[in-house]
Amino acid sequence: MIAKFLLGVGLAIVMAVTGVSSYVYLGSRQSKVAAPPQKPTAATPRAQALTLPGTIYLAQAGALYSFSAGRFHQLTPEVGWTQPALYPDGSHLLVVKRSGFYSDVYVLTPYGGVVAQLTNNAASPRNAWDTGANAWSFYPRLSPDQRTLWMSYDGPKYAGAGYFDVDMAVWAVPLGAPIRNGRAWTVANNYTGGDIQPIVVPGGIIYTKYVYDQNGNRTGQLWFTNRAGSAGRALTSTDASCAQPSLSPDGGSLAMICTYQKQVSNLTIASWNGSSLGGLRTVVSDQLVAQPTWSPDGSGIAYLAPGGPAAPFQLWFLPKNAYNPPAPPPVPTPSPSPGGPHNGPLPSPTPTPAPVAPVVKPIQVTFNLGFDATSPLAWLG
Amino acid sequence: MTTITLAVLAVALSAVAGGFAYFLPAAATALQETGVPAVVPSPSPLATLFSPSPSASPSPVSQQGAFTVLLLGSDDDSKFSADHVLTQSMILVRVLPATKEVVMLSIPRDLYVHLSTGGSGKIDGAYSYGSAGAAIATVEQDFGVRVDDYIWVGLLGLIKVIDAIGGIDVVTSNPVMDDYYPSDIYGNSPYDYQRVAVLAGPQHLDGIHAMEYVRSRHSDLQSDYGRSKRQQQVLQAIRAKAKQLAPSDVPALATAIGGELKTSIGLDKVARLVPLAASFDNPDAIHQVLLLPPYARSGAPGGSLTPNWGLILPLVHQYFP
8 A cells, every 4th residue: 555655655656757847857948049249348258269359349248358378358247339440550449329319429548447538419408309319429439649539420400390301411520629620521421321340541531331322222322432522433332232332451352231122231342542442352152241440460350240040240360371371382394304405205294183271260259148249349469 | 577668758758848947938829829820810802803813823833832921010119008009011922832942922011902801091099999819810802812811920029039039141232221210119118219220231230220220211212112122131041040040049039039929820830831931942832922003102191102903903913813
């Protein structure tokens, strides 16, 4: 009797354990697609497959991080910080702080301390009822002499409340001066989103201009201008749909993304001679590439791209050999054998197979971190 | 021997019970929200006017197993009562399993049409007058197509779906800027506005930002057409992400979207569609159709669009026989 009772109790326990185990097992078989990305600092220290030179500044979930020697450091809390850009002398950072209705440009130390607020884009209290009285500032850059702030800016809007067109133009503002001392350098096309991502190059700026093509599709083009108030001239076609320019350290090449008006984003390189762009060369075409940024030492290009199909964006690095392979060794030429004139035909050299250059692939630097792909990287050498 | 057999059966049963308990919330949600039939009124005489031309029919081989779904996306904030919402988005989807092709036709929400419930008006009002059945009947009678099933999702539902699958990757074609975007989902008043700036380029969007991307239309010369194009992009991104899901994700997904989605597609058909969707992996086999001018032009009453049926119907019947 007791034995049967014990057997029953045992069976009940086994059944309960089996049922719970079955439930837990199924729960453990969930895919990781909906798992939120880790904070970069939670992912370090870890054995990094690759240590990149210098320090890279990048944004995740409204916080700014630095990445050097394989470790991340959180520089700011998660309160809307994005789009870091370096002072040319590397002493400070320009960073955008984004709120619900506006965004402003700040100067930060390399350790995240706020030094100054450069713009003041919140609507004044008397206009607080009007959402359009606020303004956006994005993509800040500093001139080489560190005296002029370049940025994309959507104000001022003279049309007042109810005016629906919101376009950014590229502005130049004396560093630390109010926006009224600034000047719009470009004239945005209406209802396109405008002109963004200025980069300062010798003799002018290169920026992304959004236009309607002949089929009515909105698309990005790289433009160059050297005069305020002038759009300048297009460097790329509307069909290629290029954006996010980045100038190489030697000033001789541009990296960019080109989408060809599809849901793709290729890493593309072209030579730059100071006034015109060479042919576009696609170097990565099987990833959704964002924010290509040259290494200050010229060893490669970092960019953001999903870590897997339809996944959040990770940091990747493309070594220089992938887009600029070393020159092949010289082909051996026949040479007369020593010992005097040769009467017969010259011997042909032993054919040696040309060495096959190893395929250099992009290296995934981070995993499961989910960086802000609309935020350019800043790379300090 | 009998005792051992019974014990083994009991243990096996408990394992099944554990699995049943795991999928119970999903099953409850699925039973509640799938297989919701649409009461389609008898077709109006117009249906015969717009019957498809036999010569326009594609090859019967490609049509084997093909079916048409009407996707309906609605405002469902407190400006509206639950059963009387406008459909801001109406997309006819034709799925061709034989050729692994999909055709998505966006119907402009402002198209001025004969409504199945009587009279004429913007097509986005059809749902508000008679729920999914009226929307389906209106599309069937005006476009001369047969709709096999519908899927309705509210604003919050789309946000929840995208968040539940961990966000989507989209290449936004340009900065989408809007100073008067409705702040009607989480705000205090459904008539408030907020500013939106969805920046350009490849990015990972959560539900809220994906919604901003597909819903904003103020800063777009193409207005609702441009918005339709963005909606189709996001639908494809959702499909791409959904392919990464495992069956064990279904309960969490069902819990997340509970109450925000309705469909006439039954559970059995859903089970058959999931692997089918996964097999559609050629982006070039997804055809997007927009009814841009001259298919429709402005100037109809109340800011609506006048359809050019002479152009629309041959185009529609080319893809929706």
